[in-house]
Structure formats: structure tokens, C-alpha cells
Amino acid sequence: MFYCIYLNIIFFLVFLLHLDQVYNWIWKKGIHSFDLMTNISKELRSFLELNFEINRVKFDISQKSIDGTIKNSVRLNDNNLIEAVLIPTNNRKTACVSSQVGCSLNCEFCATSKMKIIRNLKKEEIFDQVFLMNKQSLNLYNKPLTNIVFMGMGEPLLNYNNVIAAVNKIMDPSFLGFSSSRITISTSGIPKFIKKLADDGVKTRLAISLHSAREEIRKKIMPFTTKIPLNTLKESLVYWQSRNKKKLTLEYIVFDSINDLKEDIYALIEFCKGLRVKLNLIEYNPIENGVFKNANNKAIELYKKELMKYKITVTIRKSRGKDINAACGQLVNKSRKFF
Numbered sequence: 001m002f003y004c005i006y007l008n009i010i011f012f013l014v015f016l017l018h019l020d021q022v023y024n025w026i027w028k029k030g031i032h033s034f035d036l037m038t039n040i041s042k043e044l045r046s047f048l049e050l051n052f053e054i055n056r057v058k059f060d061i062s063q064k065s066i067d068g069t070i071k072n073s074v075r076l077n078d079n080n081l082i083e084a085v086l087i088p089t090n091n092r093k094t095a096c097v098s099s100q101v102g103c104s105l106n107c108e109f110c111a112t113s114k115m116k117i118i119r120n121l122k123k124e125e126i127f128d129q130v131f132l133m134n135k136q137s138l139n140l141y142n143k144p145l146t147n148i149v150f151m152g153m154g155e156p157l158l159n160y161n162n163v164i165a166a167v168n169k170i171m172d173p174s175f176l177g178f179s180s181s182r183i184t185i186s187t188s189g190i191p192k193f194i195k196k197l198a199d200d201g202v203k204t205r206l207a208i209s210l211h212s213a214r215e216e217i218r219k220k221i222m223p224f225t226t227k228i229p230l231n232t233l234k235e236s237l238v239y240w241q242s243r244n245k246k247k248l249t250l251e252y253i254v255f256d257s258i259n260d261l262k263e264d265i266y267a268l269i270e271f272c273k274g275l276r277v278k279l280n281l282i283e284y285n286p287i288e289n290g291v292f293k294n295a296n297n298k299a300i301e302l303y304k305k306e307l308m309k310y311k312i313t314v315t316i317r318k319s320r321g322k323d324i325n326a327a328c329g330q331l332v333n334k335s336r337k338f339f
């Protein structure tokens with residue numbers, strides 16, 4: 001018995017000496033088994049196999065949309081599932097990453113809100129989604145990821161510490177070496193944490209899911225905003241821009257019979273005053289049993305025309321991956337077929 005304890009202590013000390021190599025295999029090469037760590041001895045590999053576990057997330061099922069978008073169902077170690085989406089275009093390979101299992105917020109138009117919040121993702125689970133989609137992009141397109149957006153399941157700012165720790169690792173040159181300007185944190189607008197991003201010097205891009213600049217409408221479609229008036233949100237955005245030179249992105253869906261009136265447009269123009277913004281008018285993706293509908297093209301074009309009069313940069317964004325429920329607001333763990 002003493003011999004056994006003595007041997008384990010020796011192996012543990014040897015393991016500490018090889019920590020860098022083990023770390024590289026796990027975090028840079030993405031392997032899931034100690035047995036594949038070919039530059040360390042067989043004996044040490046057996047010791048590690050017996051005493052440790054590598055808890056990486058795994059892609060369970062990947063579905064491919066007719067437009068090329070790939071929705072990955074990601075299995076976590078506790079068997080919970082989340083979704084992570086790879087959006088390829090000619091110039092970009094964008095990874096849309098989840099930050100929570102489910103979501104605690106209640107945006108009425110979003111499929112994820114119909115799930116209960118189960119838990120926050122750990123920093124490693126967030127990093128792993130990016131790592132695996134980077135590999136997927138290299139395998140399928142021979143190109144690494146170019147952009148990362150935190151627009152998957154969950155509200156990233158309600159899992160602040162883990163999201164920022166994962167972002168730091170994604171930017172670390174010894175891991176993925178991403179530039180901060182190619183990472184976007186997209187939030188439904190939590191002022192306390194928007195200010196914290198500014199105070200902590202987080203240099204990623206920031207996108208706000210605004211969807212209405214009229215208090216009564218925003219409360220109706222995003223009920224949690226009852227406690228977050230628009231002026232408090234705007235004040236936090238002004239604060240963020242006082243410490244960050246980047247433009248803000250406002251994400252905005254024009255819903256039929258909800259926010260498609262001229263007064264909605266003027267409220268939005270008023271909200272944009274004093275902010276450096278670009279506005280994304282996003283096509284809505286209907287969800288199962290949902291009552292929301294996309295506004296017609298005329299209403300969306302009117303938004304664009306009026307906003308441009310005030311020199312606000314506007315882009316009309318078509319949805320990607322609608323046929324496999326991979327588009328914005330549709331993520332809810334319902335993957336069905338392999339590709």
C-alpha cells in the first residue's frame with residue numbers, strides 16, 4: 001500500500017513537470033483523451049487516465065441549412081444541451097455562441113425564453129464552443145473563424161464573469177488570438193453590466209437588442225424591461241461610449257402591428273441622439289406557437305428611409321438558418337437530423 005501511495009506521489013510530481021504539455025494538448029489541440037498525448041510517457045498517460053477526466057463539451061448533432069448555416073447541438077458534461085451556430089458567408093465565418101442553458105429573461109418573441117433557465121455556462125464551456133466551431137470551419141471551409149457573436153442561448157451579461165473569462169482566453173495569442181473588434185457581446189440591455197464592461201476596459205463590440213424605443217411597447221415584448229426604463233439603458237450606453245470609441249450596434253426587429261408605425265420610428269431616432277450607432281433591422285423568425293410576425297417590406301423600408309435622413313447607418317439583415325431553427329431567437333434544443 002505504501003509503495004502504491006509513493007508511486008502516485010511520484011507520478012503526480014512528474015505530471016506537474018508536464019503540465020504545460022498536457023495543457024497544450026487539451027486547450028490548443030482540443031483532444032479528449034490522455035492516450036493521444038503522444039509526447040508524454042505511456043506510464044504517465046495511464047496514471048492520468050486513471051486519476052483525471054477531460055471534461056470537454058461535444059457536438060452531438062449538427063444540422064445544415066439550405067443557406068449553409070450549421071446548427072450544432074452541444075452536449076455538456078452534465079448532459080444538458082445548448083446550441084452553437086456556425087454562419088459561413090464568402091468573407092466571414094461567424095460563430096454564434098451560447099452563454100447560458102436556457103434564459104432567465106422573457107422576451108416574448110424568443111424560443112429560448114420558453115425554456116427555463118437551468119444554469120450559467122462555465123468559462124471552459126463557452127471557450128469550447130468557439131474552439132470546436134473554429135475546427136469545424138477549418139475542416140469544412142479550410143478557413144478559421146473570423147467573427148464571434150454572443151447571440152446564442154442566454155443573456156451573456158447575466159453570466160458576466162464566465163463570459164469575460166472566455167473572451168479573454170479567445171483573445172489570448174497563445175489560444176485563439178482573436179482581436180476584440182471581431183467579438184460582439186449582444187445583450188438585451190442590462191445597464192449595470194454595460195457600465196461594468198466599460199469600467200473593466202472590455203474592448204469587444206457591443207450590440208443591444210432594442211426592438212422598441214417606446215417604453216410601453218418594449219415592456220410588452222420584453223417584460224423584464226419593466227424594471228429597466230429606456231432612459232436608464234440609454235444612460236449606460238452613453239457611459240459605455242464615453243470609455244469606448246467603437247460604434248454600438250442596435251438590433252431591431254420590426255414586428256407587424258407592434259412597432260411598425262411612424263411614431264415607433266421617431267422614438268427610435270430620438271433614442272439614437274447622442275449615441276454613435278449602427279442599426280440592424282433584423283428579419284423576424286417565427287417560433288412554434290408564437291404570435292409575432294415580421295412587418296411587411298414597406299414598413300421596413302420606411303424605417304430605413306427615415307433613419308437615413310438622420311444619418312443613422314442602417315442595414316437590413318436577412319436571417320440565416322431559418323429552415324433548421326438556427327436563426328436569431330429560434331434556439332431551443334430541437335436538433336433533428338444529421339448532415
Ligand code: SF4
Pocket residue numbers: 103104105106107110111112113152153154155188209329
Ligand atoms: S432574446 Fe436573448 S435575452 Fe431575450 S429571452 Fe431570448 S435568449 Fe434571453
